[in-house]
Every structure is written in structure tokens, then in C-alpha cells.
Amino acid sequence: MSDMPDSPHMSDAAVAVQKSFAGRANNRGWDLFENADRSAHEDREMLDAVHAACWHWSQVGDASQRAWAELLVAAAHADLDSGPTAEAFATVGWAVIAEDDPDAWEVALGQAILAHAARANGDMAVYAEAYERAQEAFEWVPEGANRTIIARTIARVPRPD
Numbered sequence: 001m002s003d004m005p006d007s008p009h010m011s012d013a014a015v016a017v018q019k020s021f022a023g024r025a026n027n028r029g030w031d032l033f034e035n036a037d038r039s040a041h042e043d044r045e046m047l048d049a050v051h052a053a054c055w056h057w058s059q060v061g062d063a064s065q066r067a068w069a070e071l072l073v074a075a076a077h078a079d080l081d082s083g084p085t086a087e088a089f090a091t092v093g094w095a096v097i098a099e100d101d102p103d104a105w106e107v108a109l110g111q112a113i114l115a116h117a118a119r120a121n122g123d124m125a126v127y128a129e130a131y132e133r134a135q136e137a138f139e140w141v142p143e144g145a146n147r148t149i150i151a152r153t154i155a156r157v158p159r160p161d
């Protein structure tokens with residue numbers, strides 16, 4: 001049984017186009033999220049990009065791709081202090097990732113985003129717990145590109161008091 005959405009109406013070419021759009025929107029949304037000096041126009045573009053990525057992955061992605069897209073939506077909304085939306089997306093996305101025995105990098109990144117979202121929503125208990133889990137998991141992330149991205153994401157979340 002596949003965890004791909006049921007898309008019998010899409011040709012292989014249409015699926016490939018959707019995946020291309022999903023990847024491009026995802027990458028643009030992530031690039032904008034990582035830019036702390038965004039303009040108001042870029043804030044809007046970030047939201048458009050992350051929601052577009054999430055929608056495209058919902059059409060053609062597997063469960064993991066859909067979950068990471070939801071976490072990216074959460075990160076963008078948390079960055080803009082849209083707490084309820086951020087925490088809702090983070091909670092759903094993280095639940096899917098957590099079901100599949102995640103690697104240390106997945107725990108570190110997912111929990112950092114959950115912490116960011118919970119803080120934006122004023123959910124201080126979840127914020128503190130997720131932040132601590134992100135820090136602990138980060139210690140186990142090997143050197144490389146993922147570690148750099150995760151470090152930058154964790155740095156976006158203020159340390160709990």
C-alpha cells in the first residue's frame with residue numbers, strides 16, 4: 001500500500017510537473033524563511049511559497065513530504081507570529097514524522113520548528129519541551145549540510161528562560 005495520495009486522474013507527466021512545482025516552491029519558501037531581513041513583500045512571498053509547496057505535496061507527495069511541507073508552513077507562520085496556524089501545522093506535521101522512527105536530524109529540525117510555533121502561539125510548556133528535545137537531538141546530528149540548516153533554524157528560536 002502506498003502512502004501517495006490517490007491521483008488516478010494525473011498522468012505521469014502531470015505528477016512530474018506537480019513535483020517540480022512542489023520542490024521549487026518549497027526551496028523558495030525555505031530560502032525566504034532563512035532570511036531574517038525579509039521585506040513585507042518577501043513575507044507575503046514566503047507565505048505564498050510555503051502554502052503552494054504544501055498544496056503541491058498534498059497532491060503528489062508521500063506522507064513524509066507532506067509532513068515536512070506542513071512543518072515549513074508552520075515555520076513561516078511562526079516567524080510572522082501567527083501562532084495558532086503555526087502550532088496547528090507543526091503539530092500535524094511533527095506527528096507524522098515522529099511515527100516513523102526519525103533520525104536525529106529530523107528530530108532536531110522538527111522539534112525546533114514545533115518550539116518556534118508553540119512559542120508564537122504562547123504555548124510555553126510545549127515550546128520549552130520541544131526546544132530541549134531539539135537541542136538534545138542536535139548533538140547527535142553529524143557534520144554536514146543538514147547540521148548547518150538545523151543550527152540556523154534552532155538559532156531562530158529564542159532559548160526558553
